[in-house]
Amino acid sequence: MxxxxxxxxxxxxxxxxQPDLRVIAEKVHKPHNIAAVMRSADAVGVAHLHMVWPWEHDRFPKGTSKGSERYVELHRHADTAEPVQKLKSQGYRVYAAHFSERAVDYRKLDYVEPCALLVGAEKHGVSQEAADLADEHVIIPMRGMVASFNVSVAAAIILEEAHRQRDIAGYYNQQRxxxxxxxxxxxxxxxxxxxxxxxxxxxxxxxxxxxxxxxxxxxxxxxxxxxxxxxx
Structure with a gap:
């Protein structure tokens, strides 16, 4: 029943x-962080999460993802080029959360068009390969002594901006x-x-x-x- x-x-x-809003998590190795990223993805309507994870097991600790791993389709990849190049060939823009000379405030980009947020490993961020492949680099302005947010927090902040823009565009009022x-x-x-x-x-x-x-x-x-x- x-x-x-x-x-x-x-x-x-x-x-x-939102089938055309994706997340690519590159070697985010702490299970509670990847679970938290997935939870944030689910919260803003992301249907697909691409995980670059060359190790054997996928682990989601109880209580962190709140069951969201059942509702966001997980695609596992052995290297970063695979999901990035595939999505770009389908018309997606790839935005890497990455400090660089060409990085812009995350709020200045268009998340209404097909796009994927690329976040990197906890300690080192996205790889140079991923940075080179990305269409844009985004940063979250910081006002304190620390240089960056935790990867799961950064993903949540940027995804919420995508949610805001798509809500204004009426994307949540129609089956997509x-x-x-x-x-x-x-x-x-x-x-x-x-x-x-x-x-x-x-x-x-x-x-x-x-x-x-x-x-x-x-x-x-x-x-x-x-x-x-x-x-x-």
């Missing part, structure tokens, strides 16, 4: 997702996900067990009715049963 209020919440969130991607997310959130089984056998997710119930023929249910039984 699907909880109606929860299903409504899923749809409400997806109605405001394609129908196919909307259904993909909605099915995964509503039926995570069935979604995992479909992924296992490479099968598309079946349709749902207005209440979130699965609309599938008997043979689909039989395939699900066979997966549970271990015969597929």
């Amino acid at each position: 699907i909880n109606p209020s929860r299903f409504h919440k899923f749809r409400q969130v997806l109605d405001q997702r 996900l394609s129908s196919e991607e909307y259904h993909w997310f909605l099915f995964r959130w509503t039926h995570p067990v069935f979604a995992a089984k479909c992924d296992l056998i490479g099968e598309a997710y079946p349709p749902m009715d207005e209440a979130g119930a699965v609309l599938a023929p008997p043979e689909w249910w039989e395939r699900m049963r066979q997966i549970v039984a271990g015969s597929v």
